[in-house]
Amino acid sequence: MEARAACPPARRRAAEHRLDAPRRGDSVAARAVLEHGCGSGMASYLLAELGYHVAGMDIADTAIDWAAGRFRAAGWAGDSQVGDVCEPLPFPDSRFDIVIDGDCLHCIMGDARRACLAEAYRVTRRGGHFSLSSMCGPPRSKTVKRLYDPTARCLLEDGRPFRYLPRSRDLSREVSRAGYRVSARHMKGNPWWKHLTLLAQRPETGCPPNVSSR
Numbered sequence: 001m002e003a004r005a006a007c008p009p010a011r012r013r014a015a016e017h018r019l020d021a022p023r024r025g026d027s028v029a030a031r032a033v034l035e036h037g038c039g040s041g042m043a044s045y046l047l048a049e050l051g052y053h054v055a056g057m058d059i060a061d062t063a064i065d066w067a068a069g070r071f072r073a074a075g076w077a078g079d080s081q082v083g084d085v086c087e088p089l090p091f092p093d094s095r096f097d098i099v100i101d102g103d104c105l106h107c108i109m110g111d112a113r114r115a116c117l118a119e120a121y122r123v124t125r126r127g128g129h130f131s132l133s134s135m136c137g138p139p140r141s142k143t144v145k146r147l148y149d150p151t152a153r154c155l156l157e158d159g160r161p162f163r164y165l166p167r168s169r170d171l172s173r174e175v176s177r178a179g180y181r182v183s184a185r186h187m188k189g190n191p192w193w194k195h196l197t198l199l200a201q202r203p204e205t206g207c208p209p210n211v212s213s214r
Contacts, residue, residue, distance in 0.1 A: 034096045034123060036085045037104025041067025048076050055079040057089065085119065086112040094125040106135040109161050117178035121202060130180050130200045136168050137194040144192050168196050175200050179209040
């Protein structure tokens with residue numbers, strides 16, 4: 001299989017955009033990447049194509065099977081695992097140069113969000129980077145507004161929250177409280193809601209925050 005055949009240009013540009021700032025900021029190119037909520041492995045595949053060593057976590061075993069198959073078909077090594085990113089991750093401290101959360105955190109509610117960010121921080125090396133892409137802000141379309149609880153800032157299905165749409169400043173604060181230093185934010189809108197891409201870095205020095213996911 002041709003490696004590029006399954007990689008739409010728009011998705012490739014998105015992957016390159018997310019990694020552009022970390023690559024510019026490092027004197028040595030970052031190599032090890034963890035993707036939270038990797039799904040079927042499209043983004044992980046694109047990152048591997050760019051030369052990164054990629055690990056992916058997703059709670060859906062079917063999605064992980066697809067991701068593993070995608071890598072096998074390309075003849076690439078990959079580490080795609082079924083797991084909950086809000087639980088202790090099966091990786092040592094400071095394992096990754098970059099941790100990417102692409103559309104995963106906004107599916108996580110309440111205290112589990114803090115646990116997810118704490119684990120992301122733990123496995124990010126000092127000086128490493130965290131990239132987050134998340135829905136945020138109140139919804140725009142009438143259809144989505146009907147599902148929105150403005151007090152909880154959640155979209156509801158059968159009375160249960162399934163997406164969290166924080167204000168952009170609140171999302172930045174969450175990431176900062178986890179111990180990262182936010183370095184860049186990029187807001188993009190669509191007909192339904194706003195979407196924030198946030199880049200942050202784990203400081204080179206200093207103690208980790210007093211936050212535990214365990």
